[in-house]
Amino acid sequence: MQPLYRSQQTKPIDAAAADYLQIDSYQLMQRAALAVYRHLPDCETLLVVTGPGNNGGDGWVLAELARQDHKKVLVWALQKPATLSGDAAKAAEDYQGEVVYAAPAEPDQFDVVVDALFGTGLSRAPGGLYQDAIEYINQCQAKVLSVDIPSGLVGDTGVAYIPTVQADKTVAILNMMPGHITADGRDYCGELILDRLAVPERVYADIDPSAYVLKQAMLNLLKQARKHNSHKGSYGRLLVAGGQHGMLGAVLLCGTAALVSGAGLIQLITTQEQAPWVPVHRPELMALGFTGSEHQIHIPPADVLILGMGLGSSQWSKALWQQLMTANIPTVLDADGLNLLADCDEAADSIAVMTPHPKEAARLLNCAVKDIQADRIKAVETLAKRYQCVVVLKGSGTIISDGEENFICPYGSADLATAGTGDVLAGMIGGLMAQGFSALQSAQMAVVWHALTADHCALGRCLTASDLIRHLPEVLI
Ligand SMILES: NC(=O)C1=CN([C@@H]2O[C@H](COP(=O)(O)OP(=O)(O)OC[C@H]3O[C@@H](n4cnc5c(N)ncnc54)[C@H](O)[C@@H]3O)[C@@H](O)[C@H]2O)[C@@H](O)CC1
Numbered sequence: 001m002q003p004l005y006r007s008q009q010t011k012p013i014d015a016a017a018a019d020y021l022q023i024d025s026y027q028l029m030q031r032a033a034l035a036v037y038r039h040l041p042d043c044e045t046l047l048v049v050t051g052p053g054n055n056g057g058d059g060w061v062l063a064e065l066a067r068q069d070h071k072k073v074l075v076w077a078l079q080k081p082a083t084l085s086g087d088a089a090k091a092a093e094d095y096q097g098e099v100v101y102a103a104p105a106e107p108d109q110f111d112v113v114v115d116a117l118f119g120t121g122l123s124r125a126p127g128g129l130y131q132d133a134i135e136y137i138n139q140c141q142a143k144v145l146s147v148d149i150p151s152g153l154v155g156d157t158g159v160a161y162i163p164t165v166q167a168d169k170t171v172a173i174l175n176m177m178p179g180h181i182t183a184d185g186r187d188y189c190g191e192l193i194l195d196r197l198a199v200p201e202r203v204y205a206d207i208d209p210s211a212y213v214l215k216q217a218m219l220n221l222l223k224q225a226r227k228h229n230s231h232k233g234s235y236g237r238l239l240v241a242g243g244q245h246g247m248l249g250a251v252l253l254c255g256t257a258a259l260v261s262g263a264g265l266i267q268l269i270t271t272q273e274q275a276p277w278v279p280v281h282r283p284e285l286m287a288l289g290f291t292g293s294e295h296q297i298h299i300p301p302a303d304v305l306i307l308g309m310g311l312g313s314s315q316w317s318k319a320l321w322q323q324l325m326t327a328n329i330p331t332v333l334d335a336d337g338l339n340l341l342a343d344c345d346e347a348a349d350s351i352a353v354m355t356p357h358p359k360e361a362a363r364l365l366n367c368a369v370k371d372i373q374a375d376r377i378k379a380v381e382t383l384a385k386r387y388q389c390v391v392v393l394k395g396s397g398t399i400i401s402d403g404e405e406n407f408i409c410p411y412g413s414a415d416l417a418t419a420g421t422g423d424v425l426a427g428m429i430g431g432l433m434a435q436g437f438s439a440l441q442s443a444q445m446a447v448v449w450h451a452l453t454a455d456h457c458a459l460g461r462c463l464t465a466s467d468l469i470r471h472l473p474e475v476l477i
């Protein structure tokens with residue numbers, strides 16, 4: 001799996017790469033600039049906007065390459081060459097073309113704008129001249145190519161400061177960062193290309209990544225899963241509990257998704273009144289009614305429990321939650337199941353996977369949603385360590401952590417931002433666990449499968465949860 005590194009890990013990566021290639025840091029900068037230049041869209045005229053560090057240095061080198069390639073090139077330097085240091089100073093010195101120190105008039109004279117303001121060294125929100133430059137770039141009609149990362153986007157977290165360069169294409173050099181694909185990352189990078197400068201991954205073997213990118217190939221495990229000589233009992237017994245009065249749809253979606261994901265026997269637990277309606281909607285699902293706090297539920301044997309979808313927070317909800325959480329069944333905890341967990345101090349040993357969205361994660365960690373989104377990796381890791389389980393933090397660039405390693409999903413779209421898609425995901429995870437996949441594998445496969453189904457449909461508008469379930473099998477063909 002493709003590793004993702006934080007900014008503090010990029011210096012050792014650069015050093016290891018230079019060492020492997022047997023070149024110095026300036027030659028590495030030249031190779032980086034050449035790699036980015038090769039991905040430049042077709043153009044005659046280009047503006048290269050350079051900042052104070054080595055990202056700007058890449059820009060200066062690229063500008064000289066373009067000049068030698070007979071392009072009409074202009075550098076807009078936010079920092080005068082005399083005030084630059086190290087490789088960036090040398091790159092500016094080597095550039096033989098035209099330079100300006102203020103915004104060029106007529107922004108529409110350029111075919112392409114190269115954003116070389118900030119890379120991994122961005123340490124605060126761009127203000128003053130830098131803010132003006134980013135706003136200028138964003139107003140240009142030209143195609144925008146960002147060197148390494150769009151300026152204003154924080155590589156470690158994917159938080160986009162206001163303003164951030166809105167790139168059409170981003171060429172990441174040597175390594176990718178979590179911020180390229182989680183939180184705001186995918187909204188700003190445009191087409192994302194990684195150029196490793198011909199340095200093999202093993203060169204960084206000693207450097208611990210912050211996360212890994214999940215791959216479509218994970219789903220191959222699913223294609224091999226079923227043996228001829230098997231029966232429904234081979235694929236596990238699953239309980240799906242939730243759906244307080246008026247919320248039957250949540251458990252139906254979850255149970256149906258588990259069914260389509262291949263689980264053997266599925267029983268829904270909902271209110272006494274709603275239980276008879278379950279097989280009417282989906283004959284393959286069995287149902288059990290729970291009347292309330294006085295009712296000691298007879299819990300059927302189960303390999304996995306999925307708890308929380310539409311569960312609510314009433315006395316009925318709490319009583320059901322309490323009985324099931326102490327039943328010692330490996331549990332996928334979702335939605336209101338997580339909110340009830342946030343309200344109690346009890347240990348919850350049976351949780352195998354939890355699937356919070358940022359608001360639920362914020363309740364569990366007793367902080368604000370913006371604190372979760374400010375560092376999604378840290379949030380998911382903290383939860384995984386605290387609850388000793390696999391955590392799936394939903395949102396753009398869903399992150400999965402088992403407390404040891406983190407995995408980010410690069411697929412999916414805002415088409416999934418609609419009611420019930422979370423219930424479907426929980427169902428898929430539980431459905432896979434019931435078939436014997438580990439909690440981590442199930443979370444990884446379900447997240448990828450769920451996201452790829454949205455990409456497969458590519459509606460560009462909301463994909464309803466029921467349609468999502470219907471299209472799931474098409475992705476496995
Ligand atoms: N080190 C190397 O060997 C290589 C580095 N490369 C490039 O170098 C980049 C990293 O270079 P740097 O570490 O110099 O970092 P940057 O070029 O991202 O910028 C760091 C500089 O910007 C300043 N700064 C940060 N945030 C600011 C803000 N909001 N407003 C104003 N100034 C701000 C910092 O004080 C520092 O001077 C990479 O992203 C990549 O583009 C490539 O050339 C490949 C080789």
Ligand SMILES: [K+]
Pocket residue numbers: 055115116117118119146147148149150151
């Ligand atoms: K940049």
